[in-house]
Amino acid sequence: MxxxxxxxxxxxxxxxxxxxDSDISVEDSLENEMILNMGPQHPATHGVLRLLxxxxxxxxxxxxxxxxxxxxxxxxxxxNMSYYEFIPHTDRLDYxxxxxxxxxxALAVEKxxxxxxxxxxxxxxxxITEMARIASHLVxxxxxxxxxxxxxVFLWTLREREKILDxxxxxxxxxxxxxxTRIGGVANDAxxxxxxKVKWFIDQYEPNLDECERLINTNRIFIxxxxxxxxxxxxxxxxxxxxxxxxxxxxxxxxxRRATPYLFYNEMDFNIxxxxxxxxxxxxxxxxxxxRESIKIIRQVLDKMPQGETLANSPKKVLPKKTxxxxxxxxxxxxxxxxxxxxxxxVGEVYxxxxxxxxxxxxxxxxxxxxHPWKCKIRSPSMVNLQALPMxxxxxxxxxxxxxxxxxxxxxxxxxK
Amino acid sequence: MKLKELVTKKLTExxxxxxxxxxxxxxxxxxxxxxxxxxxxxxxxxxDEELQFKLCEDVTAVxxxxxxxxxxxxxxxxxxxxxxxxxxxxxxxxxxxxxxxxGFNIESxxxxxxxxxxxxxxxxxxxxITFNNHPDLRRMxxxxxxxxxxxxxxxxxxxxxxxxxxxxxxx
Numbered sequence: 001m002x003x004x005x006x007x008x009x010x011x012x013x014x015x016x017x018x019x020x021d022s023d024i025s026v027e028d029s030l031e032n033e034m035i036l037n038m039g040p041q042h043p044a045t046h047g048v049l050r051l052l053x054x055x056x057x058x059x060x061x062x063x064x065x066x067x068x069x070x071x072x073x074x075x076x077x078x079x080n081m082s083y084y085e086f087i088p089h090t091d092r093l094d095y096x097x098x099x100x101x102x103x104x105x106a107l108a109v110e111k112x113x114x115x116x117x118x119x120x121x122x123x124x125x126x127x128i129t130e131m132a133r134i135a136s137h138l139v140x141x142x143x144x145x146x147x148x149x150x151x152x153v154f155l156w157t158l159r160e161r162e163k164i165l166d167x168x169x170x171x172x173x174x175x176x177x178x179x180x181t182r183i184g185g186v187a188n189d190a191x192x193x194x195x196x197k198v199k200w201f202i203d204q205y206e207p208n209l210d211e212c213e214r215l216i217n218t219n220r221i222f223i224x225x226x227x228x229x230x231x232x233x234x235x236x237x238x239x240x241x242x243x244x245x246x247x248x249x250x251x252x253x254x255x256x257r258r259a260t261p262y263l264f265y266n267e268m269d270f271n272i273x274x275x276x277x278x279x280x281x282x283x284x285x286x287x288x289x290x291x292r293e294s295i296k297i298i299r300q301v302l303d304k305m306p307q308g309e310t311l312a313n314s315p316k317k318v319l320p321k322k323t324x325x326x327x328x329x330x331x332x333x334x335x336x337x338x339x340x341x342x343x344x345x346x347v348g349e350v351y352x353x354x355x356x357x358x359x360x361x362x363x364x365x366x367x368x369x370x371x372h373p374w375k376c377k378i379r380s381p382s383m384v385n386l387q388a389l390p391m392x393x394x395x396x397x398x399x400x401x402x403x404x405x406x407x408x409x410x411x412x413x414x415x416x417k
Numbered sequence: 418m419k420l421k422e423l424v425t426k427k428l429t430e431x432x433x434x435x436x437x438x439x440x441x442x443x444x445x446x447x448x449x450x451x452x453x454x455x456x457x458x459x460x461x462x463x464x465d466e467e468l469q470f471k472l473c474e475d476v477t478a479v480x481x482x483x484x485x486x487x488x489x490x491x492x493x494x495x496x497x498x499x500x501x502x503x504x505x506x507x508x509x510x511x512x513x514x515x516x517x518x519x520g521f522n523i524e525s526x527x528x529x530x531x532x533x534x535x536x537x538x539x540x541x542x543x544x545x546i547t548f549n550n551h552p553d554l555r556r557m558x559x560x561x562x563x564x565x566x567x568x569x570x571x572x573x574x575x576x577x578x579x580x581x582x583x584x585x586x587x588x
Binding site: 010012013015016019067068071073075076077079080111238239240241243252254259260348349350351353360362364366374375377379383384387416417 | 442443445447471472473474475477479480491493497500501502504530531532534535536539543553555556557558559560561567568572574
């Protein structure tokens with residue numbers, strides 16, 4: 001963090017900062033007020049988020065987030081590549097839950113092209129989405145605890161996450177950037193070994209989470225750093241566009257898995273954790289409870305999962321298996337056509353949104369009947385959630401800003417696209 | 418189908434003089450209308466007792482490159498009461514700004530949905546569409562000095578060399 005002079009701040013940002021009313025008049029503002037730069041290289045901002053804080057003593061009067069330090073132009077790139085080629089790029093959006101993004105992209109393209117994945121593939125997708133949710137929330141909880149000074153929790157939750165990454169490694173051969181889904185299914189069937197490990201994981205997860213929670217739930221420092229900090233009411237939260245755990249921490253029971261069911265979520269029995277307080281502590285509790293619900297969902301999915309194909313039978317739109325390409329003429333032709341010219345969905349537009357760990361991840365795709373999308377808009381939850389930050393930090397101390405960012409849980413890869 | 422009929426009935430009752438084009442594609446209802454009506458329509462859809470589209474999910478634009486109305490501004494709104502999503506679309510063309518300059522512009526809806534603030538900033542950054550009466554229309558991602566709007570179809574994928582000056586080394 002560094003103190004800035006007025007000349008060092010861009011005039012437009014300065015204007016946004018000074019627009020907010022404060023009790024201090026302009027004359028003595030130089031005495032008491034200062035503009036503080038936080039980030040983009042700051043360990044507590046969870047990535048390259050830059051905040052400009054206008055302070056009165058140690059109290060935040062106004063906050064202007066500056067985004068774009070990780071802007072890679074994925075929407076422009078999507079317009080210039082085929083639907084298949086974009087799958088690896090979705091991994092890099094919310095890099096804490098790459099599999100959930102893969103599923104979101106696959107569902108959007110399938111809706112546009114009119115393909116339906118076979119049931120087994122959809123059940124596998126539910127398992128990986130929920131595991132991504134657990135992994136992402138574990139990092140969120142650990143990082144939040146670390147931001148307010150409880151270092152051990154971070155190590156313990158990351159230990160749990162490591163087990164999930166190992167399962168992903170068996171499942172699709174990559175720990176982080178998985179690219180596991182395909183249009184019309186998943187890359188390969190889930191091996192019995194991987195499913196056995198999933199079963200092992202969900203059986204031992206809850207005692208371990210309890211252990212982590214025991215460290216902080218009765219810890220007075222942790223509770224007092226978060227209780228009543230960064231409060232936002234349910235109405236304000238909807239108004240500012242919050243989704244996901246942040247919205248449910250404000251007492252609004254809104255979950256896309258329930259509201260507009262996709263995959264087989266309508267067959268699953270699970271609760272939506274909701275807390276009314278709307279402060280950082282409530283957002284933390286929602287995340288912890290949500291991982292328990294995810295465990296419940298995975299358990300049901302493992303019981304119900306049918307045998308069968310994992311790729312849709314639609315040769316003109318779904319890439320054939322590699323082994324078949326080398327031995328069959330027809331498959332070779334289809335592979336050539338799909339790779340070189342794309343899958344050409346019919347002219348039209350769809351908006352497909354799923355409940356990601358961070359909130360609602362939506363893809364708005366416009367097709368002109370070509371192999372690449374005419375327009376791809378990524379509605380990323382982190383960016384919209386960050387918009388609430390100025391509201392949340394107003395009137396709090398500088399040290400609370402760190403806790404509030406941790407409780408919003410933004411991922412800059414997604415916020416900056 | 419139910420939503421389409423409900424929205425058609427509601428909108429034509431409230432705004433008999435406006436021409437609506439309401440389509441239903443893959444269970445997604447889209448309403449197209451002239452751009453000058455965006456604010457009253459958005460206000461009505463948000464505050465109507467039966468509809469209550471309180472959550473604005475997304476604001477973006479589509480560049481059609483060579484078409485007469487070059488851009489379409491697209492809004493996705495969600496009703497937590499009906500658990501359903503609606504798409505609003507308004508075509509815009511180069512027409513006069515309030516201060517007399519020509520350019521792509523549309524009225525801002527950030528006074529109705531606060532969350533539209535950043536979405537509109539992003540659309541302005543990426544497409545160069547001005548949102549009139551927006552409280553703080555700055556660029557979202559690109560630096561303020563950048564002269565182009567990258568998601569326009571005439572902006573090359575590789576970028577424009579020299580358009581993003583690197584910081585000079587101080588001696």
